[in-house]
Amino acid sequence: xxxxxxxxxxxxxxxxxxxxxxxxxxxxxxxxxxxxxxxxxxxxxxxxxxxxxxxxxxxxxxxxxxxxxxxxxxxxxxxxxxxxxxxxxxxxxxxxxxxxxxxxxxxxxxxxxxxxxxxxxxxxxxxxxxxxxxxxxxxxxxxxxxxxxxxxxx
Numbered sequence: 001x002x003x004x005x006x007x008x009x010x011x012x013x014x015x016x017x018x019x020x021x022x023x024x025x026x027x028x029x030x031x032x033x034x035x036x037x038x039x040x041x042x043x044x045x046x047x048x049x050x051x052x053x054x055x056x057x058x059x060x061x062x063x064x065x066x067x068x069x070x071x072x073x074x075x076x077x078x079x080x081x082x083x084x085x086x087x088x089x090x091x092x093x094x095x096x097x098x099x100x101x102x103x104x105x106x107x108x109x110x111x112x113x114x115x116x117x118x119x120x121x122x123x124x125x126x127x128x129x130x131x132x133x134x135x136x137x138x139x140x141x142x143x144x145x146x147x148x149x150x151x152x153x154x
Contacts, residue, residue: 005034006085009057010094013064027064031057048084056095063102071102072111093119109140
């Protein structure tokens with residue numbers, strides 16, 4: 001399943017990945033394997049690998065290389081397709097949280113706020129999301145990225 005490949009890629013791309021890192025070599029091999037699999041036939045899993053899995057894995061490698069704008073450009077269009085990877089809500093939200101952190105690190109703070117607010121609507125009692133939301137909201141004000149209209153959740 002592509003979901004397992006994407007989570008494997010996440011472990012390879014975790015932390016800063018330099019061009020010479022052995023993890024990057026393994027990540028590139030895994031990406032090549034997923035890409036070849038995605039083109040191997042017309043099964044549903046191959047289609048999901050092609051449309052969602054390969055771009056998500058590319059985004060995870062970009063995150064490891066600290067290319068955060070690239071992560072956003074690859075993952076944002078797929079945000080509502082992540083469900084196709086299968087797995088639990090929590091397993092899929094790892095990718096959403098990765099997108100949020102890429103938006104923050106690439107100074108796309110209004111986008112990060114919107115993404116956090118969307119997750120908070122689905123999980124309103126999350127103290128982690130509440131804390132992150134307040135931090136990013138504060139950063140927006142400090143960086144002059146306002147006025148941003150914030151709609152507080154009940």
